[in-house]
Amino acid sequence: MHLLKSHRFNHPQSSEITPPEVYHGRRDWLQHLALGAAGTALAGWAAREAHAQVAAPGKLARLPATRSAVAGAQVMDKPTAYGDVTSYNNFYEFGTDKADPARNAHTLKPRPWSVTVEGECKRPQTFDLDALLKLAPMEERIYRMRCVEGWSMVIPWVGWSLAELMKKVEPTGNAKYVQFFTLADKAQMPGIRSSVLDWPYTEGLRLDEALHPLTLLAFGLYGEVLPNQNGAPVRLVVPWKYGFKSAKSIVKIRLVEKQPVSSWERAAAQEYGFFSNVNPAVDHPRWSQASERRIGEDGLFAKKRPTLMFNGYEPQVGQLYAGMDLKKFY
Ligand SMILES: Nc1nc2c(c(=O)[nH]1)N[C@H]1C(S)=C(S)[C@@H](COP(=O)(O)O)O[C@H]1N2
Ligand SMILES: [Mo]
Numbered sequence: 001m002h003l004l005k006s007h008r009f010n011h012p013q014s015s016e017i018t019p020p021e022v023y024h025g026r027r028d029w030l031q032h033l034a035l036g037a038a039g040t041a042l043a044g045w046a047a048r049e050a051h052a053q054v055a056a057p058g059k060l061a062r063l064p065a066t067r068s069a070v071a072g073a074q075v076m077d078k079p080t081a082y083g084d085v086t087s088y089n090n091f092y093e094f095g096t097d098k099a100d101p102a103r104n105a106h107t108l109k110p111r112p113w114s115v116t117v118e119g120e121c122k123r124p125q126t127f128d129l130d131a132l133l134k135l136a137p138m139e140e141r142i143y144r145m146r147c148v149e150g151w152s153m154v155i156p157w158v159g160w161s162l163a164e165l166m167k168k169v170e171p172t173g174n175a176k177y178v179q180f181f182t183l184a185d186k187a188q189m190p191g192i193r194s195s196v197l198d199w200p201y202t203e204g205l206r207l208d209e210a211l212h213p214l215t216l217l218a219f220g221l222y223g224e225v226l227p228n229q230n231g232a233p234v235r236l237v238v239p240w241k242y243g244f245k246s247a248k249s250i251v252k253i254r255l256v257e258k259q260p261v262s263s264w265e266r267a268a269a270q271e272y273g274f275f276s277n278v279n280p281a282v283d284h285p286r287w288s289q290a291s292e293r294r295i296g297e298d299g300l301f302a303k304k305r306p307t308l309m310f311n312g313y314e315p316q317v318g319q320l321y322a323g324m325d326l327k328k329f330y
């Protein structure tokens with residue numbers, strides 16, 4: 001992945017992709033706010049005003065949610081435009097160019113869908129998508145997302161903490177890690193025919209990371225169900241780790257005793273570690289991680305933003321790594 005030179009020039013200008021239905025989306029959003037966010041602080045309202053200006057076009061099903069109260073789940077940075085979030089993607093099952101997923105992912109069938117949870121748990125089971133949608137109350141969480149390639153976005157996700165699902169299956173005492181598997185279907189995913197990665201795409205977390213309240217199982221963004229290119233119908237979002245940890249279009253979750261090997265780790269272990277916590281002090285072997293380009297915010301030659309330790313979530317997650325050598329466990 002991570003052809004840093006070419007992707008900068010593939011990125012469309014935001015003026016080319018501003019959604020035409022902004023007005024309707026905005027009105028819709030304010031209505032949603034009035035219904036679901038009574039008591040929101042003034043600062044929250046100001047942020048939502050910015051948010052409203054880049055609403056979804058309204059072509060997908062609405063996914064109502066209330067504002068999450070989880071600490072760290074309401075980043076105040078201006079959300080990245082819907083058009084950018086849905087047209088500049090990494091989803092190698094649909095091709096390796098940033099524009100490929102938006103162009104090709106229409107062949108993905110997000111329904112019917114189910115997620116099997118297996119391995120070291122007392123109640124292994126398969127959850128139908130409709131059961132998952134009702135498993136816990138939907139929350140809106142505005143997270144930063146930092147790709148290991150050096151760019152970032154701010155995305156209003158809809159979903160609930162993965163911990164809710166873990167509670168249902170009851171991990172055994174042997175469960176130390178959680179493994180995630182993306183769908184791998186040649187018929188739906190043209191990129192599977194290439195050998196850039198071993199399919200299915202797999203990722204993993206330590207159990208305490210998986211149980212952290214910020215770890216999100218996301219079903220939507222911008223108040224609507226996930227567009228296919230963003231990992232419909234259900235994906236992981238781990239906001240303090242590089243984006244590749246957040247596996248898309250998940251079909252299987254396995255609780256395991258030993259640290260699993262993730263797809264990117266298998267492809268290039270010296271470049272993509274198991275932890276992959278966002279860390280400005282630990283460079284990728286081929287580029288610095290000290291700063292980042294916020295998609296949509298800056299022009300091609302604009303100044304870069306400083307990258308934050310744990311992507312700005314250090315107050316919430318720092319203690320998970322107390323005493324660990326983060327250069328060694330990158
Ligand atoms: N199955 C799967 N999940 C994936 C990827 C992928 O190629 N396949 N790319 C990852 C990377 S590198 C990033 S940065 C994020 C991008 O998520 P987004 O396109 O929704 O912004 O998804 C991650 N999840
Ligand atoms: Mo990424």
